[in-house]
Structures are given as structure tokens and as C-alpha cells.
Amino acid sequence: VVGVEGKFIPKDQQYHPLTEKGNRVGKSCRSRYEQHCLWKSSNFRPTAEFLGVLRSYEEHHSRCVEGHDLQTALDQGSAPKDCQYLIWNDLDGKGNQLVSLVSAFVYALLTRRVLLITREAQLQHLLCEPFPSSSWVVPEEVPHVRHRAKEARHGTFYARALNETAQGRPVTAPKHLVCFLSNLQKPDDLRFFCPGEQKLLEKVPWLFFWSNQYSVPGLYFVPGFRAKLNAWFPDRAVFLHAGRYLLSPRDEIWLRVMRIYTAHMAPADRRVGIQIRAWSNEYKPIITRHILSCAWFSGLLPNVSSARGANSTSSSLEDDDMATPVEDDVANRDAEDFSAARAGERVSVVLTSLRREYAEGVAEAFAEGRTEARQTVTVLSPSAEGEQRTGRMSHERKAIADMWLLSFADDLISTPRSTFGYVAHGLAGIRPIVFNRYGLDPDTVPDPPCLRTNVPGPCFIDHPHQMSCPLDGPAFDIGDSATALPEVRHCLLQWGVGVF
Ligand code: GDP
Incomplete structure (x- = not known):
């Protein structure tokens, strides 16, 4: 092929x-x-x-x-x-x-x-x-x-x-x-x-x-x-191999994925996926601060320094179904501490969320500041559904397209305990950086804001703990499933157990 x-x-x-x-x-x-x-x-x-x-x-x-x-x-x-x-x-x-x-x-x-x-x-x-x-x-x-x-x-x-x-x-x-x-x-x-x-x-x-x-x-x-x-x-x-075989989005969804991938992700030097799954449907500015802290802390996105006051918004396919991404063409700053490989690179961010304000907030940060090595950062919000509408076909198509777009990133930041994110990083085979806060709780940005988790596949969140199996003998107990087998361990920050 x-x-x-x-x-x-x-x-x-x-x-x-x-x-x-x-x-x-x-x-x-x-x-x-x-x-x-x-x-x-x-x-x-x-x-x-x-x-x-x-x-x-x-x-x-x-x-x-x-x-x-x-x-x-x-x-x-x-x-x-x-x-x-x-x-x-x-x-x-x-x-x-x-x-x-x-x-x-x-x-x-x-x-x-x-x-x-x-x-x-x-x-x-x-x-x-x-x-x-x-x-x-x-x-x-x-x-x-x-x-x-x-x-x-x-x-x-x-x-x-x-x-x-x-x-x-x-x-x-x-x-x-x-x-x-x-x-x-x-x-x-x-x-x-x-x-x-x-x-x-x-x-x-x-x-x-x-x-x-x-x-x-x-x-x-x-x-x-x-x-x-x-x-x-x-x-x-396991998820990567079985999922890559079993799951192929239908052509209507694939067309959407390819249009976005070709226009926004393919031309970039580096692609970063960010998956925001806040438990509240309301927009919370603190979550935008959390996203930026994490992106900078992890080094996935370049840091921005002084403000330059440019006006900008992120692009969202909700407006015209194929909007132009926002570019941060901040000029002329020496790439002092940055590797030559990253100087001037074009970074494409796909940020999925039910709310487009998070992508707008991230794009705004890059529009107003200077990146350290004259990188260009574009931020795309491929959908903004407002709320979960499981069962509605147009909504479901966008959800699948979003998961697949994330899975094509070079690296991922995702929300802990979200199966939406699991599909993306499970297909990608990427151990994502996950936010250090379950449900993106909106009081403060935690320190550290995020960490790289230890498993590239999904986690079994509600797994058995102490469980007896009478048919296998009266004393049989698998005990703590997270430590009983070398293949199965706790997922860091994600909850549950994964296959390692
Ligand atoms: P989980 O609840 O995070 O484990 O993930 P699920 O996928 O099971 O349920 C969340 C549902 O909300 C999705 O299936 C979508 O219907 C919707 N949703 C949540 N986040 C997004 C997003 O970023 N993009 C889109 N298109 N839909 C989302």
C-alpha cells in the first residue's frame, strides 16, 4: 500500500x-x-x-x-x-x-x-x-x-x-x-x-x-x-493493533479528516494534538491557563515572551467549515537557547474540545507574544459542539473525526480518564502528556500542570480490585490487579490499569 x-x-x-x-x-x-x-x-x-x-x-x-x-x-x-x-x-x-x-x-x-x-x-x-x-x-x-x-x-x-x-x-x-x-x-x-x-x-x-x-x-x-x-x-x-484493524471511519468522515489534515497538519514541521474534556460544558478561562502552562512546561509548544498586541482568533471549522488557521509570524528574535532544528519551525496544533474558546485562548497567547525561536504556531479547533449529543449523527461524525485527527499528531496532551482521548493516543501509540487534574478542576493550575503518563494505550478505569473466583478454588483471589501481573500496571495520572 x-x-x-x-x-x-x-x-x-x-x-x-x-x-x-x-x-x-x-x-x-x-x-x-x-x-x-x-x-x-x-x-x-x-x-x-x-x-x-x-x-x-x-x-x-x-x-x-x-x-x-x-x-x-x-x-x-x-x-x-x-x-x-x-x-x-x-x-x-x-x-x-x-x-x-x-x-x-x-x-x-x-x-x-x-x-x-x-x-x-x-x-x-x-x-x-x-x-x-x-x-x-x-x-x-x-x-x-x-x-x-x-x-x-x-x-x-x-x-x-x-x-x-x-x-x-x-x-x-x-x-x-x-x-x-x-x-x-x-x-x-x-x-x-x-x-x-x-x-x-x-x-x-x-x-x-x-x-x-x-x-x-x-x-x-x-x-x-x-x-x-x-x-x-x-x-x-493491543489497542493499537486491534483498533487499527477494526476501526476505519467511513468515507464521509474520512473526507473531513483528510481536508483538515491536508490543509492544516500536513504542511507543518510538527503536529501537536491537545484534547480538552472538561466535565463542565461552561467555558473556564483557568483551563486555558492550564493548557498553556502544560504546553510550555512540557516543551511541546514554544514559550512566548513579551506581548506584541496583535489581534487574532483561532480558526474553527464551525464558522466556514474550512477556516484559515491563525498564524503567529512573530519576527526576529535570536534562537539563543533553542536547538537549530526548532528555529523557525511551523507547529500545527489541533485542539479538540466541546468549546472553541480554548483554542481561541491558546491562539491568542501566540498572537500576542514572541516565540523563542521564531516558530510559527497555528491552532485549529476542528469542531465546537457545545455539548455532548450522543446519538446525533452529525455530532458523532465530528467526534470520530476529532479523535482521528488527534491520533495523527506527533505528540499529544490529553485529559486524564477520558476515553475520547484514549482512542486518540491508543491508535497513535503515543504515551500522552496528561493534565495533572482529573476533570480539569477549575480553581488553580496545579504544579506540575501535567506529566507524561506511562502507557500508550487506554486504561481499564473501573477494573476489579479484590476479587474472589470460587470456581477456581476457594482461596483464589487475583488481589490487586495492578500489581499481580507484569503486563498490567497502574496508569499514571489516568486512573485504572493498562497493558505495558
Ligand atoms: P469521555 O466521556 O471523555 O470518556 O469520552 P466519550 O467519547 O465516551 O464521551 C464524550 C462525548 O462528548 C464524545 O463522544 C462526543 O460526543 C462529545 N465530545 C467530548 N469532547 C469532544 C470533542 O473534543 N470533540 C467532539 N466533536 N465531541 C466531543
Whole structure:
């Protein structure tokens, strides 16, 4: 594949084999090939093992989907021979959805289940069909998926199975079961990560995966899964590899991404992404000060000295859908302490937020001051939605476009504990600099304002702590999941645990 920047991706590193027929399912999907040429980090290469798993999955998906009346099978809880299914359903915003979707896919690969997504979640309008010859969308609406979630939580099955095992009776498995892994999960739900629980789930033909979490770190606690994960992802970049394969924005979104990338990011010498996810929808000037303190403290943006009083605003695509970025063409200052490489460089900043004032504030700082080595800083706010409007298509498209634009930056500053940011730095394979304040609390700018976190992938925020797994022996307790395995550790400043 030769990408938009003429970058060549060797055949043995392509997640999708480029065939003459291309993808038979769905429409054209330019991002599937082009996006790989825009991600900067080339240290991460898919292993031959993982590519083999993908090819085998594609064949299995096709065999279990094509020529079967899935709707009837789903309703009756029946399944063709050697086929079991995992139906993903949406929960919360797009970041939450995408991290849980990638987790579901990894789980499907580990358990040889076929991943399907509900029609109601509407992801088919935002992402391309990922599998080459058969769709991943459940043919019709899944009736009462939310209702089923309450009725058929796997915790209930687990309790019954324990009882049946204790009485020496064979375990009778249900045909449908819901795995609920969210911040509202109960201790029973968390037993999903027990090896014995996974043995039970092997008997259930139709599993529903309902989650807003990046649960992959938890999968390492099942020894069989751990061995496979280590073989497929020796670099531990699970989200990056699985996400780069699975997630390709549809052409409408990709067009938007490419227009912005080409006009604003491509011409720059260096691209910086800043993701602002304030819990309050109100504009808070203190957050702008926090952003600037962080950008200067981390050295990602050049410091500005004396004011020059120029008037300027940041550009926002909300005004004319393709505005001209603001330029800080501050002249003539010796680049005393700056490296020659940075003198005169053009830095492009993509700042995503629900409020455009943050991009305006950052641009203003560069319009009014001098940068130390005559750098040119342009700031773009690709969208400014004002508030979260999950479910509205035009809003969702912009959210996805924003995440992908961030992921194409050379370096990132992001908001801790935001799954929106997780998708961006997870795809990029960048360990971001994160603000040293959960929720960007607006009283003061903390010292230090931000630090580089320790994990390039998403974190499992609401992960299990002390958890007993009775089926695995009475004394079994995974203990503190953050210290129990070398692959899984606490995420610095982000909360939760990640894969390292
Ligand atoms: P989280 O709540 O930060 O973990 O991220 P989610 O993506 O799950 O939920 C936040 C939602 O708010 C997004 O999916 C968008 O709908 C909206 N949103 C938040 N920040 C932005 C942003 O910078 N750009 C856009 N376009 N939407 C945003």
C-alpha cells in the first residue's frame, strides 16, 4: 500500500490484505488503507501470529454469518456448528463505545466467537465494515437488548452453576447471556475475569457484550488468554493493533479528516494534538491557563515572551467549515537557547474540545507574544459542539473525526480518564502528556500542570480490585490487579490499569 504521503507499508505489516476485489461488504472505505500512512509511530508492527489470527477470524466470521438465518438463530438461541457469537451494544459516548468495541473484538478473537454489532447502536453509519466478506451488523433489531441485559446477567448463571456443581449436577447453560462491564458493574459481573467463569461462558452460544470500559487488561488474568495475548502482541500494544484493524471511519468522515489534515497538519514541521474534556460544558478561562502552562512546561509548544498586541482568533471549522488557521509570524528574535532544528519551525496544533474558546485562548497567547525561536504556531479547533449529543449523527461524525485527527499528531496532551482521548493516543501509540487534574478542576493550575503518563494505550478505569473466583478454588483471589501481573500496571495520572 502506498499511502497519501507516499509512505510504503510492507505487505507483511498490512492489517488488511489488499485484494483486487477489496472489501466486498459495504461501500468504499478509503481510510482502511490511507490512515496507516498518517500515524506517526512506526515502532509498532503487527506480528505474523496476529495477522494469521485475523485471516483465520475473517474466514470464521464469514462461515458463521453467510448463508445462515442469524435472526432466527438469535431469537431461538441456536447456532450453526462450531459457531458462537458475541453481540456488542453501545454504552455512553463514542470514546467509551470504541474502547469497549475493541475489547469485545479481542475477546472474540480469544474465544473464537463471531463479533456482531447491534443495528441500534448505529455504528454502521460511522465505521466501515471491517471484515472482508461478511457484515458485522446483526441483520435486524435485537429486541429488548437492554431488557435482556437485566434479565440475563452472567452473574446469575454463575451463582446457579456454582450450586449445580456443588450438588454434582451437570451445569445447564443458558442460550443467551449478558456480560455487563461498566462503571456500574456489580462484584458478580467482575467475575467475568475469572478463569472458571470463562469456562462456563464457553457453553453459551450467544453472549451480549455491554460495556463502556477498556477491559483488555482484565483478560490477562485468564491464563489461557494471557498466553495468546503475549504471543500475538509481544509489544503489548493491543489497542493499537486491534483498533487499527477494526476501526476505519467511513468515507464521509474520512473526507473531513483528510481536508483538515491536508490543509492544516500536513504542511507543518510538527503536529501537536491537545484534547480538552472538561466535565463542565461552561467555558473556564483557568483551563486555558492550564493548557498553556502544560504546553510550555512540557516543551511541546514554544514559550512566548513579551506581548506584541496583535489581534487574532483561532480558526474553527464551525464558522466556514474550512477556516484559515491563525498564524503567529512573530519576527526576529535570536534562537539563543533553542536547538537549530526548532528555529523557525511551523507547529500545527489541533485542539479538540466541546468549546472553541480554548483554542481561541491558546491562539491568542501566540498572537500576542514572541516565540523563542521564531516558530510559527497555528491552532485549529476542528469542531465546537457545545455539548455532548450522543446519538446525533452529525455530532458523532465530528467526534470520530476529532479523535482521528488527534491520533495523527506527533505528540499529544490529553485529559486524564477520558476515553475520547484514549482512542486518540491508543491508535497513535503515543504515551500522552496528561493534565495533572482529573476533570480539569477549575480553581488553580496545579504544579506540575501535567506529566507524561506511562502507557500508550487506554486504561481499564473501573477494573476489579479484590476479587474472589470460587470456581477456581476457594482461596483464589487475583488481589490487586495492578500489581499481580507484569503486563498490567497502574496508569499514571489516568486512573485504572493498562497493558505495558
Ligand atoms: P469521555 O466521556 O471523555 O470518556 O469520552 P466519550 O467519547 O465516551 O464521551 C464524550 C462525548 O462528548 C464524545 O463522544 C462526543 O460526543 C462529545 N465530545 C467530548 N469532547 C469532544 C470533542 O473534543 N470533540 C467532539 N466533536 N465531541 C466531543
